[in-house]
Amino acid sequence: MIPVQAVEGQTIAVLGLGRSGRATAAALAAGGAQVVAWDDGADTRQAAEAEGLRIADLTRDANWHGVTALITSPGIPHLYPAPHPAILKACQLGIPVDNDIGLFFRSYATEDWQGFDRTPKVIAVTGSNGKSTVTALIHHILQEAGRPTQMGGNIGTGVLSLEPACDGEVVVLELSSYQTDLARSLTPDVAVFTNLSPDHLDRHGGQGGYFAAKRRLFAEGGPDRAVIGVDEVEGMFLAGQMQMGPADDRVIRVSSGQKLDQAAWSVFARKGYLAEYRKGRQAGSIDLRAITGLPGEHNHQNACAAYAACRAVGLAPRQIEAAFHSFPGLPHRSxxxxxxxxxxxxxxxxxxxxxxxxxxxxxxxxxxxxxxxxxxxxxxxxxxxxxxxxxxxxxxxxxxxxxxxxxxxxxxxxxxxxxxxxxxxxxxxxxxxxxxxxxxxxxxxxxxxxxxxxxxxxxxxxxxxx
Known part of the structure; x- marks a missing residue:
């Protein structure tokens, strides 16, 4: 568990008591906060109360006395198509609303890091399609390369249920638009944008709101490296916004189908081959056609994004290629x-x-x-x-x-x-x-x-x- 920092002595409300909500309540309590919680489901409330959580109806004004923040689960609407009554109440009272992702980013780094030889890093992956595969593939590559690593977020373990960082660790997070849209802190070392296609439009008020939710991962925290799929206009726009100019290699452009040999740093796949280019010179190449865990052009795009993220944290092309061949793929995805x-x-x-x-x-x-x-x-x-x-x-x-x-x-x-x-x-x-x-x-x-x-x-x- 990662105890939440800077909450000692505060009363903090938690809305939604599913997996992430219960983990959030536990992490807040571990950080010294007093937790008051609510869920719309009677059975869920009863189970949480049996575990020792203090339950109070957050749609009632009387239960907000002394509350300094509301932490909500990602599945609960906070704006469109209409905010949950408890979130609306918090907004009316001027109480900040956050989620577990925001708490993670403000609590992951600790004083213990001063004794580490290698500072831990966070890779965060978002996008419409492929983000689970990219997240799992990055995690697999890091494991195969012998790097300490954990995986969580929208896949695997909830972020606050991860273990505290160890020396040189890389945490890989899959983040949905529901998670990035509300988090008050988003500061990954490497941020990955796979692609964008229409989805969850009712929740975000349309395609523009959906893209804006994804874009926050890059705009709010300013990652050291941004890996951005540029096969849609939104990705091209985002890459342009993140770069200071054509020679700025803090952005790694990724494509499946386009040759990107003129960018400062790019990784692309064409006709089954992955190629890495830096400053106009080829720096790596992998034949993807025989990799059974990554079939099809869409998985070749996933391979490019994972390759780029792993290069951004210092792995060599040969390490990444070897791990590709042992990747089993994810259930229910090709x-x-x-x-x-x-x-x-x-x-x-x-x-x-x-x-x-x-x-x-x-x-x-x-x-x-x-x-x-x-x-x-x-x-x-x-x-x-x-x-x-x-x-x-x-x-x-x-x-x-x-x-x-x-x-x-x-x-x-x-x-x-x-x-x-x-x-x-x-x-x-x-x-x-x-x-x-x-x-x-x-x-x-x-x-x-x-x-x-x-x-x-x-x-x-x-x-x-x-």
């Missing part, structure tokens, strides 16, 4: 589950939006595509360029019929459930085909989350394998 009779089964349940699904479709040929669920605004019309790779679509869930109307001449069937989709796709598939779960939709119509959907797919494939 994860090869099995190969049965020459048919490859791939679980990309995390492809919950059109941009992620497009990248998954572009990674394979002769696809038996399982898609559907709770579709998002705009449908799947933007997937048209990749539909030539689809032999047949098997549509499930709430949006199955809406998706069918946007498939053009692509063969399809309404399978309704994942069980039927897997059964029918496997029956139709021939050697060389790929049965791909890349839903382009949320899971909430049939599953509590994308993980459960992916796990069900894996169970069905394993049953096929016998």
């Amino acid at each position: 994860q090869t589950v099995a190969e049965i009779g020459g048919v490859r089964y791939v679980n990309d349940s995390k492809a919950t939006n059109v941009d992620a699904a497009l990248k998954a479709l572009n990674a394979f040929e002769r696809i038996r595509w399982i898609a559907g669920g709770m579709g998002k605004d705009g449908g799947i019309s933007l997937l048209a360029p990749a539909l030539g790779r689809v032999a047949k679509a098997y549509l499930i869930g709430h949006s199955a019929r809406d998706f069918a109307l946007q498939l053009g001449d692509t063969p399809y069937e309404i399978a309704e459930t994942l069980d039927q989709a897997v059964a029918h796709a496997s029956a139709d598939a021939a050697s060389g085909d790929t049965v791909l779960l890349a839903p382009a939709a949320a899971s909430f119509d049939q599953y509590p989350n994308f993980e459960k959907r992916g796990e069900h797919f894996m169970e069905l494939v394993e049953a096929l394998a016998g």
Whole structure:
């Protein structure tokens, strides 16, 4: 646990008592604060009270007496589409609102660091797609290189549940827009922006607000190095804002598809090869085509971002390349589950939006595509360029019929459930085909989350394998 600093003797309110909320309450108490907590769920409140937390309804004025700050969980809206009543109350009373990410950045460095030979560092990763893979890949590379490292944030361990820093450690954090939007302190040593595509627009009041939430990771703290994907206009704009001029190598530009040999420092992938350029000269190259844990152009972009972040903390190209080959990939993200009779089964349940699904479709040929669920605004019309790779679509869930109307001449069937989709796709598939779960939709119509959907797919494939 990382005790929160500069809170001793204060009364601090915590809103939301899920995993991060309970960890936040414990870290505040460890720092000497008096904690008052609230959650909208009666069962959650009861469980927290049984653990010794003081529960008080934060929508009532009487319970704010003496409170100096409100710490809220990331899933609770603080502005759009409407602020939670307790957050609105804090704003009306002039009480600052923060989250666990802000507490982490102001509490991670301690006096103990003066005795370290190598100062600990924080790498923070944000973006629309690929940030979990990039975070896990950086962490894996650091482990393989023998560097002390921890991973947390939106993946793995909550930030305040991490262990205090040790000499030379690198903490790797995945940060969602919900987390970066509100944190009052954001000071990573290396900040990574993977890409941007429309997502969570209701929470951020539109695409501009969504980008602004991501941009705060770079604008608020001024990282020593910024690794920025420039395949969208927002990334190009952000890179330009962070650089003092063309020769400023504090920004490492990253691309999958563009040759970036004129930038001060860049890492890009083309035709399956990663290349690093510094001041117009090639400094490293890796053949990505045989790395099974990173299939497709979208994972080549992830590899470039992870490579750049690891170079920024002093790792050598050969160390990074060796670790690439041992990276197993993440569950539910272009994860090869099995190969049965020459048919490859791939679980990309995390492809919950059109941009992620497009990248998954572009990674394979002769696809038996399982898609559907709770579709998002705009449908799947933007997937048209990749539909030539689809032999047949098997549509499930709430949006199955809406998706069918946007498939053009692509063969399809309404399978309704994942069980039927897997059964029918496997029956139709021939050697060389790929049965791909890349839903382009949320899971909430049939599953509590994308993980459960992916796990069900894996169970069905394993049953096929016998």
